[in-house]
Amino acid sequence: MVSLTFAQEGPARIIFIGAHPDDCDQDGGGTAAMFAKMGHAVKFVSVTNGDAGHQSIGGGALAKIRIAEAKEAGKRFGVEYVVLNNHDGELIPSLNVRLQIIREIREWNADVVIAPRPNDYHPDHRYTGILVQDAAYIVGVPNILPDVPPLKKNPVFLYYQDYFQRPNPFRPDVAVDITSVFDQKIYAMSAHASQFFEWLPWIGGYADQVPEGTEARLEWLKKDRTVIITPEVRKTLEKWYGKETAAKVAHAEAFEVCEYGRRPTDDDLKKLFPMLKKP
Numbered sequence: 001m002v003s004l005t006f007a008q009e010g011p012a013r014i015i016f017i018g019a020h021p022d023d024c025d026q027d028g029g030g031t032a033a034m035f036a037k038m039g040h041a042v043k044f045v046s047v048t049n050g051d052a053g054h055q056s057i058g059g060g061a062l063a064k065i066r067i068a069e070a071k072e073a074g075k076r077f078g079v080e081y082v083v084l085n086n087h088d089g090e091l092i093p094s095l096n097v098r099l100q101i102i103r104e105i106r107e108w109n110a111d112v113v114i115a116p117r118p119n120d121y122h123p124d125h126r127y128t129g130i131l132v133q134d135a136a137y138i139v140g141v142p143n144i145l146p147d148v149p150p151l152k153k154n155p156v157f158l159y160y161q162d163y164f165q166r167p168n169p170f171r172p173d174v175a176v177d178i179t180s181v182f183d184q185k186i187y188a189m190s191a192h193a194s195q196f197f198e199w200l201p202w203i204g205g206y207a208d209q210v211p212e213g214t215e216a217r218l219e220w221l222k223k224d225r226t227v228i229i230t231p232e233v234r235k236t237l238e239k240w241y242g243k244e245t246a247a248k249v250a251h252a253e254a255f256e257v258c259e260y261g262r263r264p265t266d267d268d269l270k271k272l273f274p275m276l277k278k279p
């Protein structure tokens, strides 16, 4: 293992990676908005262009819509949003895509990389997890992708929360209180109109529940996209914020530290996630 040191000078650089344009938003958008507000540099990367995610539009026409939605969502979160041009629903953990991801992480000079775990119902999510794991060590290897300088410090890699139990359940190492930015998160997510108001309700069989009108839709999306805080996540909130504050948290996002990449101590995590503060 290359010895890569941890250098935190100036703002932290965080990169969220998801399979589809809207994945980073849902799983890490609140945390991203908080980082951005604190002056840190945040980027969202969608590994596919989302060109399969609709019931009546598809291909290049859909990809165009989804790229525009992602750009708007990025503005609302205060982050940069990039959509890579790989087909939705057809992602495989190829060398080509691995190199695209290494490029993204290196060019962002990331301190923190957040991605899905490789156990998931959706193959694109699963392989995004694999692809990022495959990049975790190689981002520091100069002979791979030699046109982009390797990272001198290995980033900390984390996973988004999920509910899959096999082979092992998600372990919340970090839980961020996003209550103060929850409305902003929902407003930003609503930029993906083709997803949250069309495709997901259609494939989920609840299209008849989507209301008309911007305000009504935002209110509906708040309910539809509220993530229940599990007892494990509540415990983690207590660890970082103290019992009293943790009890009042209405919305949270949790992350698990990946075994690859830099292994942070609790003090490192406090530095990397400055919003984790006891009052």
Ligand SMILES: [Zn+2]
Pocket (backbone or CB within 6 Å): 019, 020, 023, 122, 125
């Ligand atoms: Zn997805």
